[in-house]
Amino acid sequence: MTSGHGAQEWDSRYAGSDRVWSASPNAWVHDTVGTWTPGRALDLGAGEGRHAVWLASLGWQVTAVDLSAVGIERGRAGARGAGVDVDWVVADVATWEPPDGATFDLVLLAYLHIQDEVLSKARGWLAPGGTLVVIGHALRNLTEGVGGPSDARLLHTEAEYRAASEGLLVEHLGEVVRHLPEGEAIDLVLVARRPLGEQS
Numbered sequence: 001m002t003s004g005h006g007a008q009e010w011d012s013r014y015a016g017s018d019r020v021w022s023a024s025p026n027a028w029v030h031d032t033v034g035t036w037t038p039g040r041a042l043d044l045g046a047g048e049g050r051h052a053v054w055l056a057s058l059g060w061q062v063t064a065v066d067l068s069a070v071g072i073e074r075g076r077a078g079a080r081g082a083g084v085d086v087d088w089v090v091a092d093v094a095t096w097e098p099p100d101g102a103t104f105d106l107v108l109l110a111y112l113h114i115q116d117e118v119l120s121k122a123r124g125w126l127a128p129g130g131t132l133v134v135i136g137h138a139l140r141n142l143t144e145g146v147g148g149p150s151d152a153r154l155l156h157t158e159a160e161y162r163a164a165s166e167g168l169l170v171e172h173l174g175e176v177v178r179h180l181p182e183g184e185a186i187d188l189v190l191v192a193r194r195p196l197g198e199q200s
């Protein structure tokens with residue numbers, strides 16, 4: 001399991017509350033991706049679907065994968081409410097494969113506490129010119145920030161993100177601070193593009 005939690009834990013976390021995450025996209029994801037030309041997008045660890053629904057409303061053709069059926073069901077309801085279509089998939093991203101070898105112009109991982117092998121698979125699902133966009137909690141957040149997992153194995157370093165970008169053109173790698181009422185949360189972000197003209 002890549003998350004440190006299984007489907008049951010996430011299901012009960014989602015079932016126990018109206019909404020665990022905000023309905024709107026993360027601010028950095030919004031500012032980074034919001035102006036891009038829509039194409040095919042893959043949202044890995046989509047949760048309650050806030051990014052998938054938002055991307056679909058911008059015209060992206062979105063596949064959203066999460067191991068929590070409760071999270072995906074909430075995403076489905078959100079898409080219905082917004083009048084958009086998303087291809088919802090309940091699956092473990094560690095074992096899931098895109099149908100028919102599909103590739104994507106955008107692969108998004110937002111706070112999916114991934115292991116290296118998921119990132120390297122995600123790299124392989126990029127279409128030529130496609131972009132990998134990752135946001136997670138920085139390891140530094142454990143000692144200097146607020147919120148986020150307290151298990152260091154679920155936190156990320158620049159070296160880890162750089163290694164995950166092998167063969168891609170890194171357009172941005174660094175920290176982003178979220179200002180919360182209780183203090184500053186330190187995230188680590190990556191934008192890395194697959195070179196054009198490369199065969200998969």
Ligand SMILES: C[S@@+](CC[C@H](N)C(=O)[O-])C[C@H]1O[C@@H](n2cnc3c(N)ncnc32)[C@H](O)[C@@H]1O
Pocket residue numbers: 001002003004005010021044045046047048049050051065066067068071091092093094109110111112113
């Ligand atoms: C912190 S939440 C983030 C949700 C969403 N990306 C967002 O930003 O609102 C992490 C999500 O990853 C999902 N997840 C964790 N491990 C997974 C795995 N191996 N396969 C698919 N989904 C996974 C969980 O079910 C949970 O919904």
